[in-house]
Structures are given as C-alpha cells and as structure tokens.
Amino acid sequence: MHPGLTRRRFIGVTAAAAGLGLLPVGGRGRAEASVVDWHGEAMGAVASLRIHHSDRGAAEALIRRAVAEVRRLERVFSLYRDDSALVALNRHGMLAAPPPDLVEVLAQARHYWQATHGSFDPSVQPLWTLYRDHFSTPGAAPSGPSSQSRDAALALVGLDGVAFDRNRIAFRRRGMGLTLNGIAQGYATDRVVGILRAGGIVSSLVDLGEPRALGPAPDGHPWRIGIADPDGLGAIAETVEVADRAVATSGGYGFRFDAEGRFNHLLDPKSGRSAALYRSVTVLLPDATGADALSTAFSLLPKEEISSVLHRLGDGEVRLVTAGGERIVLSPRGREDRAEAGGGMIRAAARLGCA
Template sequence: SENSEGAFDLAIGPITSLWHIGFADARKPAQSEIDERLPLVHYPDVVLNAKKQTVYLKKKGMAIDLGGIAKGFITDEVVKTLKAKNVTTAIIDLGGNIYVMGKSPKNVKKDWNVGIQDPKKPRGTAIGTLPASNMTVVTSGIYERYLKVDGKIYMHLMNPKTGYPFDNNLMGVSIVTKKSVDGDALSTATFDKGLAGGMAYIEKLKYADAIFITKDKKVYVSSGLKDKFKLLKDSGYTLATLKNKGGSLCRCRYFLSSLKFARNLRVSCRLRLALYLR
C-alpha cells in the first residue's frame, strides 16, 4: 500500500462490502453512503505487529479486504508446496493468476508459452503470447467481475480515493513477475494510475513487467517484454508505443523501493489473509 501510494489499499473493506461486486446483492451505493465510509479507507491506520502477530485498526468501522491479493498468496503457497515435493515442471492456474514452473513438457529446452487474456472474451481466449519460466502472469480486466447499471460497466477493482471502481482507458492489465501476490497488488496499482502512470510505475520496478490493453484495442508492453510478447495476427488488437516528453519510456531501477514493497507484502500477508478468511 505504501509503495503504490495507496493505489492498492488493504483497508478498502468498507467500500468493497458496500458495492459487493461479484455477488448476488451487488449494487451501486448512494453517494452519501460512499462519503460516509471513504474516511475509513486509510492504510496508515492499519497497525501491524509482526512480532506479536497482531493487527490494530485505529478507527471504528475499518475493515481489511485482501480479496485483491488472496489468489496470488494461494498461488505462491502452492508453488512452495510443489517445490518442497521436488516438482520441477508444473502449471498452476487459479483463473487470472498463472504460474509456470520449469520448462515446457513439450520441449524441455524451451520455456512455457503463456497466453495473455483478451479482457473482452471468455477466460482462455488470448490476444498474444510470451515465453516464461518460473514466473507468474497475473491478469485483471474490467469484464472479469463487474456490475452493470443503466448501461454503464463498473469493474470490481475499487479506487480508494473516490470510493468508485477505477474508470479510465484501461481494459486489462497483465503483470509478469516472480511472486503472484506481488502481481495481484501491482495490477490494482496500475489500474489506479492509468496507462501512462501505470507504465511509468512499472518501469521503475526491478522485479516486474506489464502488458496494458486499452479500450480502443491497443496493446502496450513494458521494456522488459518488448522482445518477448507476440501479438496474435487475428486478435483484433494492435501494438502501440507510449511516449513521454523525453521519448520512449526507459526502465529505471529502484531496488530499495522494490525490495521494501516485496518485503512488506510477504511479512504481513499471511497474517492479513487469515483475517480475511475469518
């Protein structure tokens, strides 16, 4: 939460429970309801004590929601279990969270060929592919879980600043990294920042790359994937390049901030997931 400047806020619970998108009682709440709960969404008010394994919420009514990283955490735990059993080749698919271990069983000298989900099509429909080994690909999209009200689509990822679902030109984001829980958090953070801000954010990180799909059916890839991602000819999408004032975005390395983000997630994730599942 700190690394993403609150774009991923673990204290989003009061807002997600209000909308409840993905459940039978999902609804668009009144503005007054959102205004009442929004002050409760403030991750600095969540005090974690790793030594005592305790969590303290400073304000009455606060709630932690780890739905945004739960599948990533579970994926990583499955990977640990398989490695402990000396499994060297596997694919773990939790729907939106994919981890490929080792090399492809079809050719032990080649990486797995992972499809990148079309955000507008049923699960398993790819717009392109990329080779990967011992990596996770985490995809979030506006049509994954949504609420439709008066013809408008409201996605399931919530903006902690407004209390509404993210609403920009992004249709889907795929994060490529080593830890699936990191991919979950980063997919939310990049949706918050939009295409330009999200790309700049990813390019600052040492441990992740991303593929952005916009509503006008254009695909943008971070610098680490430019020579790896292959767009399918019949996908209906086009590859595009994002420019900033100084030209093409370049990858910068901020090792300390990246390490801090990963460390904070892993130190507190197990404790917070237990709270979420209660």
C-alpha cells in the same frame, strides 16, 4: 448476488519431477512416470492437480501437502468462511495472535501500497460493501451510491489505518474492513510452488487464480499462458511465454455490480470509483504475490505511473489493453511496445480483486 459468483471457476497444478516429461498416463519418459491426479474444490473454485513422478508415493504426498496448504490458507484469508481469521478481524476490528501468514500478507500489501502510492489498498472492503448493498436493493439508482455515502465509505479506507505486528492486528477506525482477494491467491500460488520445489519438482504450472511457472515446460520450451480477451467470454486475446514467472490479469469485466457494466470490482481507494482506464491489465513478475497485487493497482494508474513503478522495481512486464482497445507493453527500461495477439493454451482469467 451470491458471493461465489466472484470466484474463479477452475484452478490447476501440473507438475513433473526431474527427468520426467508430462506424459499421458502409461507413457514413458527418461524414467517410469507415475501419474497422480486429484480433483476437488479449493479457494472457492473447481480444482485439478496432476503430478508426474517416478515415485508414486512421493507424488501422492505432494498432492496431500499442496491440498492441505490451500485448505489452511483458506482458513486464514477467505471472506466466505465464518471461521477464517480475516472474517474474525473484519467482524471485531482486532485480532490477537494472528496467523503468521496473515501478518506476512499484510506486510506484502503494505510494500505494494507504498510502491504504488496507495493505489493497491486492501482496505477498500467498505467501498465494495457499499456498491454491493446499493445494487442489491430493488429500484437502486443506476447512477450508483450517493456521493455522501461514497465519501462515508472512503473515510474508512486507508492501509495506514491498519496497525499490525506478529502479536496483534487492529483497525484504527471503527467500520474498517479488509479484502485480500487482490493478493491472497498469488500468495497461495507461491506457497504451493515452494512445496513442489521442495519435493523435487522442477517443471510445473501452478494456477490458483494467478498462474506461476516453475522452470520451463518439460520439453525445455517456455510455458505458454493465454490472456483472456476482455471483450469475448472464454476467448484468448494473446499468449505470453514464461519460465519461472507469474502472470496476473485484472479487468473490470471480471465482476460488475450493475447490468450496464459501469461499476466494477476494481475500486479506486482514492476516489471510490471503479477503474475505467483499461479493459485489461496483465503483470508478469517472478512471484505471483507481486503480480497479483500490481495487476490490481495498475488498473487504476496511467501508463506513465506504471512505467515509473516498474523502473523502481527493476523487473517485470505489463501488458495493457486500453479503454480504446490499444495494446501496449511496458517494461522497466521504459520501452513501450505494441503487443501482438496470438493463440493460447491456458487462460489467465481476470482476477477478481474484492470479495
């Protein structure tokens, strides 16, 4: 089972400076638009960046800054690079003088761990390793790991077992490990949005795994983001319209350990079992970091508890597809609606929460 299979296949950034629409190359807006494209790989996925700007040099500089920022964050958060700060932490159980971004993401993780009463917990890495190793073994029991081995892994889970400040990060129990795949893509998205905004971009759609819209689309209408159909590979189940919002989707269909699909990557830090309440959970919030974390946590919570968290946050929207196929929309006001399906433009793929 190659770890790359758990990564998204495409990320993208489309952006325009003030006064410019997103035009085809050679088109004209309210100012002459230079269009700069970049193609490559970032965050373990195929990447494409396109920036429209009246100053070609400024557009090229923004591309370089965005790519450099993503590369820098990969060296902090990646579980697939031997030289990343996170790999070093997991290997040694301690990290002195940690990168400030790692400390910041852990602080954000602790905030959502507390807000969800422990349902968002990046210390589930020992559980992920347990399931990966079990189902990678020839002749593995289709019922999954034994209860004894699951209990042993669960004993290593709990964000309260991670001590951190700007000087040091340390695990309180030997064998603990972190995965930040349930929050790091959102954090990286927010950082790129900040770079674009500082560079004069007023309209953009940044998708590093968790799409975030900066402002409305250039025509003044909201951006339309499609939510993946959990039952149809590559299909769109519905679309949402957003401006200055992020969209994150989690679903057990994103990665499954076994061929039957009984065991997925959304692991409950309390029971050690895979999420089964919903086929898909989509969270809309102003920032991608929060949307990313909560789409993971909400995959494990009944809708009443999700509503309670939204009420405490005072913001956001959650769109659920239940195990039985019912579509529900929850808001902080406690209102519950049935979601309407529709066509889509951009797929918000299932977020893969663990390495």
